[in-house]
Amino acid sequence: MTPGLWELVLRGVWVTVQLLVFSALLATAVSFVAGVARTHRLWVVRFLAGLYTEVFRGTSALVMIFWVFFVLPPAFGWQLVPMWAGTLALGLTYGAYGSEIVRGALGAVDPAQREGGIALSFTPWQRMRLILLPQAVPEMIPPFSNLLVELLKGTALVSVMGMGDLAFSGNLVRLALQESAEIYTYILLLYFVIAFLLTRMMRGLEKRLKAGVGKAAPRREAVAAEPAGAGGVR
Amino acid sequence: MTWDWTAVSDFLPHLWDGLLVTLEILVLGSVISFALGLVWALLMRVPSRWVTWPVGVVTEFVRNTPLLVQLFFLFYVLPEWGVTFSALTTGVVGIGLHYSTYTMQVYRAGIEAVPAGQWEAATALNLPLRRTWTAVILPQAVRRVVPALGNYVISMLKDTPLLMAITVLEMLGEARLFSQQNFQFTEPLTVIGVAFVIVSYLASLALRALERRLVH
Numbered sequence: 001m002t003p004g005l006w007e008l009v010l011r012g013v014w015v016t017v018q019l020l021v022f023s024a025l026l027a028t029a030v031s032f033v034a035g036v037a038r039t040h041r042l043w044v045v046r047f048l049a050g051l052y053t054e055v056f057r058g059t060s061a062l063v064m065i066f067w068v069f070f071v072l073p074p075a076f077g078w079q080l081v082p083m084w085a086g087t088l089a090l091g092l093t094y095g096a097y098g099s100e101i102v103r104g105a106l107g108a109v110d111p112a113q114r115e116g117g118i119a120l121s122f123t124p125w126q127r128m129r130l131i132l133l134p135q136a137v138p139e140m141i142p143p144f145s146n147l148l149v150e151l152l153k154g155t156a157l158v159s160v161m162g163m164g165d166l167a168f169s170g171n172l173v174r175l176a177l178q179e180s181a182e183i184y185t186y187i188l189l190l191y192f193v194i195a196f197l198l199t200r201m202m203r204g205l206e207k208r209l210k211a212g213v214g215k216a217a218p219r220r221e222a223v224a225a226e227p228a229g230a231g232g233v234r
Numbered sequence: 235m236t237w238d239w240t241a242v243s244d245f246l247p248h249l250w251d252g253l254l255v256t257l258e259i260l261v262l263g264s265v266i267s268f269a270l271g272l273v274w275a276l277l278m279r280v281p282s283r284w285v286t287w288p289v290g291v292v293t294e295f296v297r298n299t300p301l302l303v304q305l306f307f308l309f310y311v312l313p314e315w316g317v318t319f320s321a322l323t324t325g326v327v328g329i330g331l332h333y334s335t336y337t338m339q340v341y342r343a344g345i346e347a348v349p350a351g352q353w354e355a356a357t358a359l360n361l362p363l364r365r366t367w368t369a370v371i372l373p374q375a376v377r378r379v380v381p382a383l384g385n386y387v388i389s390m391l392k393d394t395p396l397l398m399a400i401t402v403l404e405m406l407g408e409a410r411l412f413s414q415q416n417f418q419f420t421e422p423l424t425v426i427g428v429a430f431v432i433v434s435y436l437a438s439l440a441l442r443a444l445e446r447r448l449v450h
Binding site for chain 1: 306398
């Protein structure tokens, strides 16, 4: 490994991190919109949000990426730069998984809280913003943390489209060195380190948010990671 | 947006070929992940840090790194070490190994959910350790976790297209080949997108039926 090749890898790390941040932001926005929409009182809104979730959860992230790269441009005349195309595909796919988390956490809030809001004649939007979400959001953090690691793993898929992320830089170095064991070990280790930092960060966030609503963070032994699809389709 | 139905009908034979390979990967990958996951889960219960620590580290590592890079690793590194598999075999082993680190947690939860009284009864009956596991604990644990395992089969289905990156011609690989030969991207890619939604929906229906039967 020469310094030049390391620079290539570092540039790959940077692209992966950027893609991760952008698609995580999009996925969070989408999952809150779709998740809250699934508790809406109009059935049309519930149905549309449910349809979005089922379609995007049912198909594969890599197929979505291909679709955004190859079908969207001729079909709608949009030619997205690879970064935004990747962000769009990953954000929408993982947003669909996230919307299930949001819906589940909203449903798990004690019904008496909602009834209290009605008794105090809060509007539905006030109930959501002031009562339900502050209590539901801390509960969402552990599953969102797992989903974030899944999203990190998902960002590697854009390398198939030739985007210069961490996985892609690994392929370039393999071609340059004609030797694969070393570089792929480094690449895997780098992904592992990023995943580790992400889970640490989310743990801190959970602690902060739980303190905000007067709950202690639980001991973490029992929380098991799940892949994006797990618990999903049912 | 132009939609060409003749492209769809031209693509259909390739779709069936690809679907067959996808299902083959899915079945073999599931078998590997179920078996290997059980092995990991049992090894994690060995009362020795010299066993649980390495197994824990390795599985945690595999679970938190991208399957795509793991597939590249297996595909390019194993031949350097003198082990040559076909692309399909490599892919099946890779996906099975990756998901075994998830199924292991499912098994662990299932084993922990077996009531302590069952363990005590096995001790009281003086059953040897082997019999305790095969005749008492595992039958109860595995029955409990079948639905959770099924969910992982469905998420594995959605990871099978990754094998395209190591030259396996499953559904996405077939679609890509077809589009590159005919310069028609819209139809094949949309068709396989829909195919994935349908297959995973059918799989979730089957899973729900299985779950109901296990409950009753």
